[in-house]
Amino acid sequence: EIVLTQSPATLSLSPGERATLSCRASESVSSYLAWFQQKPGQAPRLLIYDVYNRATGIPARFSGSGSRTDFTLTISSLEPEDFAVYYCQQRYIWPLTFGGGTKVEIK
Amino acid sequence: QLRLVESGGGVVLPGRSLRLSCAASGFSFNIFSMHWVRQAPGRGLEWVAVISYDGDKEYYGDSVRGRFTISRDNSKNTIYLQMNSLRGEDTAVYYCSRGSDRSLSDGMDVWGQGTTVTVSS
Numbered sequence: 001e002i003v004l005t006q007s008p009a010t011l012s013l014s015p016g017e018r019a020t021l022s023c024r025a026s027e028s029v030s031s032y033l034a035w036f037q038q039k040p041g042q043a044p045r046l047l048i049y050d051v052y053n054r055a056t057g058i059p060a061r062f063s064g065s066g067s068r069t070d071f072t073l074t075i076s077s078l079e080p081e082d083f084a085v086y087y088c089q090q091r092y093i094w095p096l097t098f099g100g101g102t103k104v105e106i107k
Numbered sequence: 108q109l110r111l112v113e114s115g116g117g118v119v120l121p122g123r124s125l126r127l128s129c130a131a132s133g134f135s136f137n138i139f140s141m142h143w144v145r146q147a148p149g150r151g152l153e154w155v156a157v158i159s160y161d162g163d164k165e166y167y168g169d170s171v172r173g174r175f176t177i178s179r180d181n182s183k184n185t186i187y188l189q190m191n192s193l194r195g196e197d198t199a200v201y202y203c204s205r206g207s208d209r210s211l212s213d214g215m216d217v218w219g220q221g222t223t224v225t226v227s228s
Contacts, residue, residue, distance in 0.1 A: 049216075
């Protein structure tokens with residue numbers, strides 16, 4: 001199965017700062033990479049699909065980039081509601097897999 | 108209003124079985140694939156299974172293949188997860204999620220609130 005490695009495990013930032021999250025795949029996933037946000041006690045929420053497409057209702061401060069094995073989720077200016085855990089996920093090869101997550105916490 | 112509601116979770120002995128349900132509303136259920144995803148306590152997300160819009164195709168995660176079965180009843184707008192030979196490592200919150208009307212692997216844009224399964228003696 002494809003292993004997705006996310007870094008860093010924890011990102012400590014202040015509101016208004018830029019967040020850059022990384023996801024590296026053990027082999028190419030082409031452009032079939034998504035990002036999810038999860039807050040404590042809540043279900044995950046789809047943010048980005050197929051590398052750079054924002055899901056319905058997702059603010060423009062969230063953007064995705066990358067290809068093949070290296071991907072990035074950028075939050076241009078952190079809002080208080082953005083502090084959460086973020087997961088990448090590939091849908092290129094079965095079984096679908098998620099990364100281990102990056103926690104974005106308030107500094 | 109798009110909605111997914113899971114049910115059927117509970118405490119079960121190792122080796123026993125449990126069936127989860129997920130009732131959908133607010134969209135054309137019979138044209139979408141559907142997923143199950145789980146999350147063990149304090150851990151990350153793990154994809155479990157997917158079923159095609161018509162129930163003809165299914166795929167499973169490595170850790171559940173051969174023990175879990177996903178199915179659907181389009182007349183009831185419901186999917187199911189039959190879990191057999193349960194183990195302690197199956198303890199998790201189980202979420203259902205809407206797939207896609209285009210491809211089997213796409214989607215996960217709508218999620219339920221989850222149902223908790225605890226496997227323990």
